[in-house]
Amino acid sequence: MSNTSLMSGSNTPTKLNFKWVTPTLYIVFLLLPIYWLVNMSFKTNQEILSTFTLFPDNPTLHNYAVILTDPSWYNGYINSMIYVALNTVITLSVALPAAYAFSRYRFLGDKHLFFWLLTNRMAPPAVFALPFFQLYSSFGLIDTHIAVALAHCLFSVPLAVWILEGFMSGIPKEIDETAYIDGYSFPKFFVKIFMPLASSGIGVTAFFCFMFSWVELLLARTLTVTDAKPITATMTRTVSASGLDWGVLAAAGVLTIIPGALVIYFVRNYIAKGFALGRV
């Protein structure tokens, strides 16, 4: 990180530039707790509890092995993956046409509808936890992946519509008109011409659906018992039980960070726009 000084220094060679200090300190602050989690995940429980070491004395993969071989752990990941994927697919397939409609047309009640969607993004999950539980119980959907996926649609659909609308408004309308003149039908135009143009927006939206479904705990935990229990819920239950297997807990935590960390590079330029609901 010390190279930062060389870089900013080269911009203003005449005087020393200390601008890099603030971001560097901030990044160190962000990474310290993560470093500690990773560090713990490579230690044995005995080392965690008995000694204080900045690096594992005898790095071990035991904790990861526990997770990857114990079905009650790795099923948590599989369950999370399944409902997150379902959620992303459902969300995108309904949000794409809707976002197009909002970005291109005015229609009866459009503003109200757009606002109403937003209120769902802003609604506290705590308000919905109990009614969701009862709604999905009455359909016998408790402890299924589709229940969690649908529940998460409450947040992800509004988010997706808003982000996609932001991206689609940036695509010139002339393209639509030209395509219609060329004799394209709406579905053909939408799939063949419009979606490729909006692909960066679609990618970012998918990323955000994925992310918000992946990080959510309250609804996922309320709606599942065992068969569809997500990894995040598995983790909290381990904490509350007296097991306190710190090493395994740390390893499980590290594994939940990995999916986000892997794709973040591709969306780095759009991440602000995504968090701001497509309005930056």
Next chain:
Amino acid sequence: MDKPFNNKAWFLVLPVFILVAISAIIPLMTVVNYSVQDTFGNNQFFWAGTEWFVEVLHSQRFWDAFLKNIAFSATILVIEIPLGIVIALSMPKRGIWVPFCLVLMSLPLLIPWNVVGTIWQVFGRADIGLLGYFLDWLGISYNYATNAVDAWITIIIMDVWHWTSLVVLLSYAGLVSIPEAYYQAARIDGASKWKVFRYIQLPKMNRVLLIAVLLRFMDSFMVYTEPFVLTGGGPGNSTTFLSIDLVKMAIGQFDLGPAAAMSLVYFLVVLLVSWVFFTVMTNLDADAPEKGVQD
């Protein structure tokens, strides 16, 4: 806005409308239903009118939790917004360090919320955590599990750790959209750094900052997972926020009536803030016809 008026667009919106209506309106109606009825078990319900609302609005428990939420949101906004601006201002505008900064700074935003809680739970423990151990070594007594002040400090630092990057990313997005010519003009005029910030950078950022303030307010107002994992609402009730209390009441104790009434009051507050957000957004959209072109 030169969008044509066409009611056929409703067909495109219909799937979203149906899906969200099922997952939002039916549950909400359930809540409304519970909020005006009383039960003595056996699924027998009696009309209770506004009894629960009166009870909730007069209960110390609700207002305590409400005030805690307000205090929490206010504190994190006061810390995160200026901090985010300062960091965004000192980030490099171009070069190989830009993606490096962006990726590392976004990292906390993508960590599952309960893992954020777990990370800080471990990090702050005096026996096995780096922070707790370090404070202990300095001779500072610190224990978030037994001391209410420590619990609050930990939750606030945790939120700053978790969400300041959002403010940074948004401010940064605003900053990089400022044309170089503005800075050149300022240099020719001999403007001080403060003047550049006050008259060039801040006005350009105020759109994104508004978004940041509103998003952070709303998300912090419904905070649940992180404090729940870290302290479980304790010690005592010191970190029992509205969400935590609500879940405890509805799913733990099954006090449906009061929980439903509380949900609705809570939801109305959120609705009000959402409306402010929406008004601000649509006004901004109207002011900025080039929306969506930059990035």
